[in-house]
Amino acid sequence: MASRAYYTLIASLPNLPPDFDVDRTPITRPRLKERLDMLHPHDARVVDQVASFLAWDRQPLDRTDEEVIERYDRLMAEISNPLVRELVETRMDTRTISSGLRRRRAGLPPPPGVGKWVNHIRRNYQHPEFNLQGRHSWIAPLDRMLQEGEAMKAQRLLFEVNYRLWSRMAERYTFSFEAVILYLARWEIIDRWTTRDAEKGRARFEQLITETLGDYADLF
Amino acid sequence: METFILTLGWIGIYAPTAIGAIGSIIGCARAGQAACGAMLDVESGYGRMVGVSALPSSQIIYGIVVMFTLNREVTEVNSPGLFGIGLLAGLALLFSAMYQGACCASAINASKNKPEIFGLSLAPAAIVEGFAVFAFIFALVVAGGIPGV
Numbered sequence: 540m541a542s543r544a545y546y547t548l549i550a551s552l553p554n555l556p557p558d559f560d561v562d563r564t565p566i567t568r569p570r571l572k573e574r575l576d577m578l579h580p581h582d583a584r585v586v587d588q589v590a591s592f593l594a595w596d597r598q599p600l601d602r603t604d605e606e607v608i609e610r611y612d613r614l615m616a617e618i619s620n621p622l623v624r625e626l627v628e629t630r631m632d633t634r635t636i637s638s639g640l641r642r643r644r645a646g647l648p649p650p651p652g653v654g655k656w657v658n659h660i661r662r663n664y665q666h667p668e669f670n671l672q673g674r675h676s677w678i679a680p681l682d683r684m685l686q687e688g689e690a691m692k693a694q695r696l697l698f699e700v701n702y703r704l705w706s707r708m709a710e711r712y713t714f715s716f717e718a719v720i721l722y723l724a725r726w727e728i729i730d731r732w733t734t735r736d737a738e739k740g741r742a743r744f745e746q747l748i749t750e751t752l753g754d755y756a757d758l759f
Numbered sequence: 760m761e762t763f764i765l766t767l768g769w770i771g772i773y774a775p776t777a778i779g780a781i782g783s784i785i786g787c788a789r790a791g792q793a794a795c796g797a798m799l800d801v802e803s804g805y806g807r808m809v810g811v812s813a814l815p816s817s818q819i820i821y822g823i824v825v826m827f828t829l830n831r832e833v834t835e836v837n838s839p840g841l842f843g844i845g846l847l848a849g850l851a852l853l854f855s856a857m858y859q860g861a862c863c864a865s866a867i868n869a870s871k872n873k874p875e876i877f878g879l880s881l882a883p884a885a886i887v888e889g890f891a892v893f894a895f896i897f898a899l900v901v902a903g904g905i906p907g908v
Contacts (some may be wrong), residue, residue: 544789546789546794546796546864548793548795549793549796549868550792550793550795550796550800550864550868550871551799551800552796552800553872554868554869554871554872573798713864713865714868
């Protein structure tokens with residue numbers, strides 16, 4: 540089924556910059572939510588699924604592999620839109636590959652993970668780039684950054700990879716629902732990048748609260 | 760059979776107007792929606808955006824002119840010609856208006872935050888208009904060969 544056209548909605552959203560490394564998002568979250576009210580109820584549900592995935596993805600909590608797999612399976616069972624599935628798969632592939640690099644560095648076995656590269660990574664675990672250099676040229680630089688403890692640079696690289704990929708995909712769509720989805724996915728990256736200091740500060744604050752108050756921290 | 764052939768002739772006469780109007784409706788609506796959206800994002804240049812969104816209305820004008828050119832006493836002899844020219848001219852106007860509307864919407868969206876590209880961004884819409892003009896002019900030329908003027 541052809542997707543609905545959203546001429547008014549797309550034109551009401553400010554153009555996204557070619558690079559995500561900017562001082563602030565081109566549109567604030569409340570204003571963006573307001574504009575998304577123009578979506579058809581069915582498409583709004585799909586956007587909610589994307590938003591919930593992205594919100595889950597950005598939480599800096601440690602999760603077990605089982606939790607990640609369970610969440611991924613549940614999400615993929617709910618999503619029928621091919622582009623949204625592709626977005627989630629791309630993001631999870633990036634996670635699986637970076638998780639593989641970290642685990643190998645720590646001397647751990649391959650990640651159980653999710654996505655199409657899991658078995659490939661298991662088979663090529665000792666290859667420096669998991670034999671994926673043809674498809675993912677960013678693995679070698681990411682591995683080097685992780686080795687040097689450059690967490691922020693590694694994060695930037697991963698954002699850049701996804702932002703570029705989604706910007707390229709966005710060129711195929713103009714005023715369709717897919718254009719809205721790709722806009723949201725790229726906006727989310729800009730938002731995460733521009734608020735990284737605030738997130739870091741909040742995480743540190745929560746850590747201090749927990750350390751100081753112990754079990755009573757939950758009361759806050 | 761004769762009635763059917765005459766019906767085709769009448770369809771051919773009115774097709775450029777009706778189908779051209781459908782195209783203009785769709786094209787202007789698409790571009791107009793984009794103009795409304797862009798107005799939410801920018802603080803100026805509203806008139807320019809509304810002006811661009813009206814570009815696909817030219818197709819209905821071409822359709823009316825073709826209709827007047829084809830309008831004549833409908834007979835079994837001229838009905839096939841009227842039908843062929845009228846329907847095909849109408850379809851050409853329909854698609855040109857629809858896609859011109861999409862071009863105008865893109866021009867509005869691209870130039871809202873970058874006013875300096877406004878003129879250039881209209882080039883695709885102008886090219887599409889050129890094709891509509893071809894369909895229009897040659898419909899008039901060919902219509903001259905239909906008997907019964």
